[in-house]
Structures are given as structure tokens and as C-alpha cells.
Amino acid sequence: DQQVKQNSPSLSVQEGRISILNCDYTNSMFDYFLWYKKYPAEGPTFLISISSIKDKNEDGRFTVFLNKSAKHLSLHIVPSQPGDSAVYFCAALFQGAQKLVFGQGTRLTINP
Amino acid sequence: DAGVIQSPRHEVTEMGQEVTLRCKPISGHNSLFWYRQTMMRGLELLIYFNNNVPIDDSGMPEDRFSAKMPNASFSTLKIQPSEPRDSAVYFCASSSRRRGEAFFGQGTRLTVV
Numbered sequence A: 001d002q003q004v005k006q007n008s009p010s011l012s013v014q015e016g017r018i019s020i021l022n023c024d025y026t027n028s029m030f031d032y033f034l035w036y037k038k039y040p041a042e043g044p045t046f047l048i049s050i051s052s053i054k055d056k057n058e059d060g061r062f063t064v065f066l067n068k069s070a071k072h073l074s075l076h077i078v079p080s081q082p083g084d085s086a087v088y089f090c091a092a093l094f095q096g097a098q099k100l101v102f103g104q105g106t107r108l109t110i111n112p
Numbered sequence B: 001d002a003g004v005i006q007s008p009r010h011e012v013t014e015m016g017q018e019v020t021l022r023c024k025p026i027s028g029h030n031s032l033f034w035y036r037q038t039m040m041r042g043l044e045l046l047i048y049f050n051n052n053v054p055i056d057d058s059g060m061p062e063d064r065f066s067a068k069m070p071n072a073s074f075s076t077l078k079i080q081p082s083e084p085r086d087s088a089v090y091f092c093a094s095s096s097r098r099r100g101e102a103f104f105g106q107g108t109r110l111t112v113v
Helices: none
Strands: A010-014 A019-025 A030-038 A045-051 A056-059 A062-067 A072-077 A086-094 A106-111 B005-007 B010-013 B019-024 B031-038 B042-050 B053-056 B065-071 B074-079 B088-095 B108-112
Touching: A010 A019, A019 A030, A019 A086, A019 A106, A030 A062, A045 A056, A045 A062, A045 A072, A072 A086, A086 B042, B005 B088, B010 B019, B019 B088, B019 B108, B031 B074, B042 B065, B042 B074, B053 B065, B074 B088
Parallel strands: A010 A106, B010 B108
Antiparallel strands: A019 A072, A030 A045, A030 A086, A056 A062, A062 A072, A086 A106, B005 B019, B019 B074, B031 B042, B031 B088, B042 B053, B065 B074, B088 B108
């Protein structure tokens, strides 16, 4: 039972354009969401997060949007750069818990 | 700080052998997590500890898997006996805040032949 789903295994975007990565979740008890970035042969690194009381959080080129009614969140990267090529994982936390539930990941490729 | 340190980075073993993966969390972090990454299921939480005490081991796939945290600076994940389907990348992560992000090690790539 996959509670956090990233339905696109891969995404290819031209350098300078916007990258949009999507994530859906099924459990309405999740109240905190995070995005991680992973390069080959390295562990995932934290990128950005959002609380369920917000619908948007921005950090430089990265913005996360949360639509609670649709149980959907997205990560926008603009402008996309070659160094953004990586696997991106969406993760969710239950209230009061520390247990991160991850999606399957989306491989983003930025083409020059 | 050197970050979360995992060893070995790569492990190749024969089916039926015992495998032990090791993790040193970031100093001062009170939570430690073991994850497994596979193509099909992405990152799965196997077990996590808070203040060296196992809190949730519901993700441990079978009795062949066991994890210990004898002190705040060391944890092990053991598979005995190992099987080919255990082949995956195993990550250890640690965190210090309830709502904070977890910091991951570089992972151990396990291959069971």
C-alpha cells in the first residue's frame, strides 16, 4: 500500500525552463511534507518542506505547492539548471511522528 | 561534522551468509532510521530508533532482519541468512528535531548472489 505516490518515474526538461514534479498522497493524517534530492552513489539530501497549514513555500528557485483537498503536492524548479538533474523524492510525516514515508522517486534530467 | 557514516559502501555476499551493515549517526542526533531503496518501492523505512530505543520496526521485512543501537553513536542492521531478494541499497539517516529533515548517509549497496 503506497501512501505516497510519484507517478512519473522520469521527467526531461530543457535548461532554463520550469520543472514540475508531482506527488500524491492517500492518508489525510499526513501534516508535513518534504522533498529530497538524490544524486547517484549519494544519500538523499533535504531540499524543501511545507506544513499542511500552508499552501506554498518558496526557497530560491524551488517552490512547493500543497493542495490538501486534492491530496497533491508539487515541486517547481525555475529556472532549471543542469545541476538539478537528480532523483527527487517526495516524503510525508504524520503528526507527532518522525517516520518519513517516501514516494518512489522521479528522475529529472535537465537538457542543455 | 562528517555527516552520517555508513560502512561498508559495497557488500557482495553469497546467499545464506550473514551480512552486517553499520551506521554512525551525526553527533547529537537522537533519532536514527534504516531505509532500503529498491526500484519498485523507492525508499522504504525498515526501522527507526529514538534515544537508542526501537520505536517502529513494522517495516522490517522478515525475522531474518534485525537492528540494534547499543549506544547513541552506533547502529547495525543484520541480515541472517541473506537472500538474493535482499539486494538493494540500504541507507541510514539521523535527525535531531521532531519536524526536522533527516540526514542520510551515502548508503551500502548490498548484492546477494
